[in-house]
Amino acid sequence: MNFTTTVRASVLLVLTTISVYAQTSTKQTPPLLTAAAPETVGFSSERLNRIDGLIQSYIDKKAFPGVAALVVKDGKIVYYKAFGTADLDVNKPLAKDAIYRIASMTKAITSLAVMMLHEEGKIMLDDPISKYIPEFAKPVVLDKFNEKDSTYTTIPAKREITIRHLLTHMSGLNYNVISSDPRMRAIYTKAGIIDAFTTQNIKIGDAVKTLAKLPLNHQPGEKWTYGLSIDVLGALVEVVSGVALDQFFQKRIFEPLGMKDTYFYLPDTKRERLVPVYSEDKDKKLVKTATIKSLPTDPDFPIVGAKAYFSGGGGLSSTAYDYAIFLQMLLNNGVYNGKRFLSRKGIDLFTNSNQTGTLFPDPHGYFSLGFSVVNEKGHTKDLSSIGTFSWGGAFSTDYFADPKEKICAVLMKQMWGTSYGGELDDKFSLIIYQALDN
Numbered sequence: 413m414n415f416t417t418t419v420r421a422s423v424l425l426v427l428t429t430i431s432v433y434a435q436t437s438t439k440q441t442p443p444l445l446t447a448a449a450p451e452t453v454g455f456s457s458e459r460l461n462r463i464d465g466l467i468q469s470y471i472d473k474k475a476f477p478g479v480a481a482l483v484v485k486d487g488k489i490v491y492y493k494a495f496g497t498a499d500l501d502v503n504k505p506l507a508k509d510a511i512y513r514i515a516s517m518t519k520a521i522t523s524l525a526v527m528m529l530h531e532e533g534k535i536m537l538d539d540p541i542s543k544y545i546p547e548f549a550k551p552v553v554l555d556k557f558n559e560k561d562s563t564y565t566t567i568p569a570k571r572e573i574t575i576r577h578l579l580t581h582m583s584g585l586n587y588n589v590i591s592s593d594p595r596m597r598a599i600y601t602k603a604g605i606i607d608a609f610t611t612q613n614i615k616i617g618d619a620v621k622t623l624a625k626l627p628l629n630h631q632p633g634e635k636w637t638y639g640l641s642i643d644v645l646g647a648l649v650e651v652v653s654g655v656a657l658d659q660f661f662q663k664r665i666f667e668p669l670g671m672k673d674t675y676f677y678l679p680d681t682k683r684e685r686l687v688p689v690y691s692e693d694k695d696k697k698l699v700k701t702a703t704i705k706s707l708p709t710d711p712d713f714p715i716v717g718a719k720a721y722f723s724g725g726g727g728l729s730s731t732a733y734d735y736a737i738f739l740q741m742l743l744n745n746g747v748y749n750g751k752r753f754l755s756r757k758g759i760d761l762f763t764n765s766n767q768t769g770t771l772f773p774d775p776h777g778y779f780s781l782g783f784s785v786v787n788e789k790g791h792t793k794d795l796s797s798i799g800t801f802s803w804g805g806a807f808s809t810d811y812f813a814d815p816k817e818k819i820c821a822v823l824m825k826q827m828w829g830t831s832y833g834g835e836l837d838d839k840f841s842l843i844i845y846q847a848l849d850n
Contacts, residue, residue, distance in 0.1 A: 435668045435751035442744035443487020445737060450490040454850025460491055462843050467836070471496040474698055475832040476808070477690055478506030480824040482732040483844055485817070487740060492732070498687050500698060509733065511673055511685045512824045513714065515608065515726045515805030517735065519642040522724035523579055523782035524738075525649045525660060527754055527762050530575075534652050537579070537781075540572035541644060544651045547624035548573055548644075553584065554595065554627040562598040566627045573632045575648070578641040579781045580767045584628030586639040590806065596629050608643070608726030611710045611717020616657065616724070620647040636771045636779065646724020657722040668751045669737050674730040677719035686715060686729065687826040689807055701828055726806065732822040739813045739820035742801075763801045764815070794838065795845035808833040812841060819844065 450457045460483070467479045478496030482489065498506040529535050535544070542549040551573055552566035569584075577583040586593060588600035588607050603626055606612075606619060620643065629637050646657045653660050658676045666674050678686060689701040689711070701711060710717070714729050721727065737748065742763060746754035754762065764785060766778040776790030783801035791798045802812035808825035810833070823840050827833060 435664065435753055437750060438747050438752040440744075440747045440752070442747050443740070444749060445484060445487060445489055445733070445740055447492070448488035448490060450485075450847070451849075453485040453488045453490060455485060455490050455847050456849035459847035459849065460844070462847070463491060463840065464493070464495075466839055466843055467493075467495045470832060470836050475830065475836070476825050476827055477698055478510075478687070478825075479836075480506060480508055480510060480732050481822070481840065482736050483819070483821045484736055484740060485819050487744075487818075489736070500690075501700075506687070507685070509673070509685065509731055510687050510824070511678065511682060511729050511731055512687050512809055512826050513609070513689065513805070513807050514728050514730045514735065514809050515807050516803060517730070517805045517809055517811060518724065518726050518728040520782050520803060521661065521665060521728065521738065522642050522646050522649065522657075523762070524665065524754065525657075525724075526575065526579065526645050527758055527781065528664065529649065529652050531755060531758050535575060535648070537576040538574050540574055541578060541648065542572055544648055545620060545624065545644070547621045551584075551624075551632070552627050553631055554599075554629060557595040557599075559595075559598075562602050564595070564599065564627060569628060570631050571633065573628075575645070576767065576781070577632045578645050578648075580779055581636050581638055581641050582633050582768065582771070583639070583641045583644075584630045584632050584635070584637060585623065585641050585644065586629050586637060591639070593629055599626055605640070606721070606723075607640070608723040609710055609713045610721050611712050611719075612721065613718035614721045616643060616722050617647045617650060619721070620644050634771075636768055636773060640725060642725035643723055646722060649724070650722075657724060661728075665738075665753070668749060668753070669741060670749055671730070671734040671737050674728055674734045675714070676722050676727045676729075677714045677717075678729060683715040687824075689826050689828055691828040692830065732824045735811060735822050736820060739811060739822070743813055743815060743818055743820055763813075764799055794842055796841060804833075804837065810837040810840075817845075817848070 450460050480494040483491035494506040494508045498504045551569040553569050555567045556565045573583045586596040588605045591597040690698045691701050693699045741748035745756040746759045762781050765780050768779040772779045777784045777786050786796050786800040797814045797816040800814040804810035808827040810823045813820040
């Protein structure tokens with residue numbers, strides 16, 4: 413068999429593997445995203461437009477160069493605007509279809525892929541991850557740590573890490589640069605562990621095997637620790653599906669949904685739409701992160717380099733509109749564009765089941781199999797409904813979806829280390845709810 417024939421056969425195998433479990437058709441006809449006047453779905457235009465002043469006030473005080481916001485109710489886009497500047501160097505106005513590094517907003521998409529494989533009977537949530545990635549067998553937990561040389565001792569883990577532990581950040585895995593535990597940061601750095609953003613020629617499967625050899629921060633299932641769990645799940649998707657994570661996403665999620673601007677690495681035709689990441693220098697002036705060497709991102713990510721590392725926990729770039737499509741599918745109980753991606757029962761488990769009990773560090777919510785979910789205490793804190801699920805990204809992107817009110821919203825910014833990100837997110841949510849007029 414010559415080289416050309418081999419390549420064709422490989423491509424055919426990949427396409428066949430992906431299409432074996434192509435998204436099923438459905439007779440359900442929930443809404444697709446279309447623009448509509450706010451009043452048609454129970455919003456007051458006058459009150460909803462308070463978002464304009466809110467966002468502009470943060471741009472005026474130079475908290476962000478630019479911000480894009482999108483609000484959907486009952487599948488209708490009732491607010492979609494961009495404010496400020498995409499690139500301060502050239503005074504480029506921010507466009508609504510600008511592309512952002514969405515970082516940890518990637519996690520929900522990877523978790524969806526895992527849930528899809530679960531419903532296909534290929535994995536069970538309480539399977540040990542070592543069943544699919546043997547390097548995770550017999551995990552150990554950090555015991556004593558020597559700060560002088562980063563050496564350590566370990567004790568055996570009481571149990572194996574399961575897929576459920578990974579989905580809920582109960583695995584004991586940490587991050588490196590953004591880890592809250594300096595011991596784990598030192599261990600991961602010494603081992604060459606990458607958090608998410610790289611232009612190096614590294615494969616996620618290889619990186620995860622290195623991670624598997626390192627100690628856990630705590631016993632699996634006994635604590636909530638934000639870390640590389642979802643990157644491990646990205647490697648799991650590759651092992652179980654037999655295709656690279658970017659191909660799985662493209663064929664099984666993005667193309668069927670109609671998400672046309674979401675990628676791990678942008679094609680050259682779309683790189684001009686990517687918004688630079690900004691941060692504050694010591695004088696609180698907005699500067700591009702390319703000038704700050706200590707930040708956990710390569711300024712050339714995701715437009716140049718090897719384009720080989722598919723971080724399931726933080727590697728995607730997308731638009732406000734594309735991510736709203738993903739959220740609307742979840743609000744549609746797993747259906748969009750004539751296809752079913754997850755069953756109604758699967759969506760409920762995915763978005764609304766308390767998987768962490770009281771171990772989730774935010775008392776206003778709990779963690780499901782992919783999201784922070786508002787509980788009764790969270791409902792009394794602000795106007796969001798019990799059951800509203802949300803998350804965000806390290807570069808100040810944010811979203812929420814409210815199954816009760818059928819509202820989803822996306823707020824796109826591109827800043828690292830700002831104190832204003834969560835503040836604006838909270839006020840944005842408040843303004844949306846106060847605009848309801850039904």
